[in-house]
Amino acid sequence: MIDGLEIRRLTYADLPQVIAIERRAFPTPWSLAMFVLELSKPAGVCLTALRGGQMLGYLICSRYDTVWHIMNVAVDPACRRRGIATEMLGDLLRRIDGRGARFTLEVRESNSGAIELYERFGFRAAGRRRRYYQDNGEDAVVMWRTQSTREGRFEDVPNAARPVP
Numbered sequence: 001m002i003d004g005l006e007i008r009r010l011t012y013a014d015l016p017q018v019i020a021i022e023r024r025a026f027p028t029p030w031s032l033a034m035f036v037l038e039l040s041k042p043a044g045v046c047l048t049a050l051r052g053g054q055m056l057g058y059l060i061c062s063r064y065d066t067v068w069h070i071m072n073v074a075v076d077p078a079c080r081r082r083g084i085a086t087e088m089l090g091d092l093l094r095r096i097d098g099r100g101a102r103f104t105l106e107v108r109e110s111n112s113g114a115i116e117l118y119e120r121f122g123f124r125a126a127g128r129r130r131r132y133y134q135d136n137g138e139d140a141v142v143m144w145r146t147q148s149t150r151e152g153r154f155e156d157v158p159n160a161a162r163p164v165p
Contacts, residue, residue: 002051002083007091010046010058012039017055018048025074027135038062038071045092049075049084059088061096061103067158068096070105073114081113089121100147102156106140108133115141124149126157 010018015035022029039046043063049056057075061068070092075084093103106129107114115125123143132140148155 002087004051005056005084005087006050007047007088008050010039010048010060012036014048014055014058015039018058021055021057021074021076022072024077028133030072035060045095047088047091049088057084057088059085059092061092066100066102068101068103070103085114085117086120089117093121103145105143106132107143109139109141115143118143118145121145122150124152124154126154127159 015032018035019029019032022035038044038060041062045059045061045068047059047061049058055076056079058072059070059074060072061070063069070089073085073088075082103123105118105123107118109128123145125141126144126149127142129140129142131137144154144157146156149157
């Protein structure tokens with residue numbers, strides 16, 4: 001754990017700080033309404049990382065039937081490369097990674113740092129969404145973390161393509 005870092009559930013009161021980070025972190029930021037919707041879902045897990053009361057990042061994860069979808073992971077650009085996303089992702093997995101839990105996410109194919117982070121946690125590329133990102137038409141790599149991907153296989157990944165290099 002990073003010294004002085006607190007990870008807790010995100011609340012509606014946190015949304016002004018979330019929106020500020022979101023706008024600094026992404027070329028096409030989520031709207032306030034999108035965050036309110038995610039926070040209102042009873043099966044979701046929304047986390048924030050703070051130090052000394054200052055928000056450094058957040059993570060949004062929603063459950064759809066039996067699959068957990070990591071929707072948004074953001075760290076304030078001034079605080080990146082310090083292990084904050086690692087701590088949030090680790091906390092998320094500790095909270096809900098029971099036997100058989102399946103996770104998925106999309107990530108920009110150019111975001112090698114994020115892809116490496118997810119791979120460290122057992123996520124594997126299993127497909128691609130062409131022109132997924134609206135700002136520049138970049139493809140998204142679809143990644144999964146399941147029992148079989150952690151063993152190098154894809155049997156329990158829906159519609160898995162051949163692994164993406």
